[in-house]
Amino acid sequence: MRISYDTNMHELSVGATLYKSVKRQILAGLASGEWKPGEVIPAEKRLSQQFGVSIGTLRKAIDELVAENILIRHQGRGTFVAMQSRDHHLFHFFSVVRQDGERASPSVSLVQFSKGKADKEGCERLGISSTAKVFRLTNTLSLQGAAVQIDEITLPEALFAGLTEAQLRNRPSTLYSLYQVDFGLNVIRISERIRAALASAAQARLLNVKPHSALLETHRTAFSYNNQPIEYRVSYLNTAHHEFAPREV
Amino acid sequence: MRISYDTNMHELSVGATLYKSVKRQILAGLASGEWKPGEVIPAEKRLSQQFGVSIGTLRKAIDELVAENILIRHQGRGTFVAMQSRDHHLFHFFSVVRQDGERASPSVSLVQFSKGKADKEGCERLGISSTAKVFRLTNTLSLQGAAVQIDEITLPEALFAGLTEAQLRNRPSTLYSLYQVDFGLNVIRISERIRAALASAAQARLLNVKPHSALLETHRTAFSYNNQPIEYRVSYLNTAHHEFAPREV
DNA sequence: TTACATTTGTTCGTATGTATA
């Protein structure tokens, strides 16, 4: 058998290999909302025909997406778009524990909501221009009744068009679930950097500590498919009775 | 073409699938020392013949071992047994980066070495009695010439019998390499908790900061096989120009 | 309960591309 590869047929210009191209096309389908979390995507055979590649190539593309926890395969049932439930978001992305090791889910309270421009670092992390409009919100997180963390969150207006304060106050689940359900934005990865800082007067008031207490300052960028940054947040944690617990390695 | 699968030929009794069986056989070769860290293993074609499987099946077995960082493939050169080198320990367990994101390896300086008893938390983390003897050492870590972190390390004497100050000062590589080479203790997992703290006078002097500056305080327990704790350390990081970078999730 | 269609999982073998020594 003679096999000839006509690369032009498959638009291989960027990622160089065919299966990477297929992977990108599947990711595009996810990003566009064509296939939503929890739903089943078309069968391998059908997708391979649709993309004009062999079943093996299609499987290799899906293999990588499964390894990245973006798709989930069930033999005999199909391949599904991974769903990030409240619990997933909570225990996957919330790393604060009590000093005795006890984990609990925080109760969130919105203290400020406005529209404006992002600061310099926010623009960089979100990959937006310094003139772009953003939503800015401030939350306090309470554990066992006491406020222990302040979250200052920046969201690009281009991605969260129409977001309202009421929407935030009335949301039934986590913020990341709201991103998913109301805006089709799935947080699949976060990148964090942690520093120590001294509490400002305003922070001290919110957290009920003395000014110039030591706080844990975390800068987080949250990404969706295709490494698109969708949220930038700076958090301030009172570590008098709680700690930050990174993933074990 | 007629394909018949004679499962008995491949000893599939345990892992159920052929490639899993091949994977186990490769792992056995590694454990037996047939192929040593840093060495190249036989070519895929040769291994597939040796195990009596197709090249695709052999590749699938190796795929998983590569994903687990047990083997490393180099196109055109061969497949190598992964080595846990200085760099592995460094970049796997050292999470401090400069605020511009630049990573560098720290230069370590021993400032104190003694034998005594562990504090309460040290005893708990190491699972030893409050009367057990331990080694206590204090290091400063410098990046770009300036001290940025203090490490206070506690080691059970039962595991590190005969450890000397000279041994620590003259070690050619990382501390964890010394554990491995001189005491046969492999650090395979660490558990950390992070707080913010105010610098004491002594800490301020070592890190060249003002007393009551904010420092990042990390409590780490290092484990060997079978979840045996072998080291407890408390670190104090000056985050004026550096940050703690957890694994991305 | 059984039979069947559908879907993913595993295995085979071959051809060709790309990187390295």
Added chain:
DNA sequence: TTATACATACGAACAAATGTA
């Protein structure tokens, strides 16, 4: 240049799990 080794791609056959008629 040549040989070797891994990387990508094709397609076929069969196995196992699942849901449904």
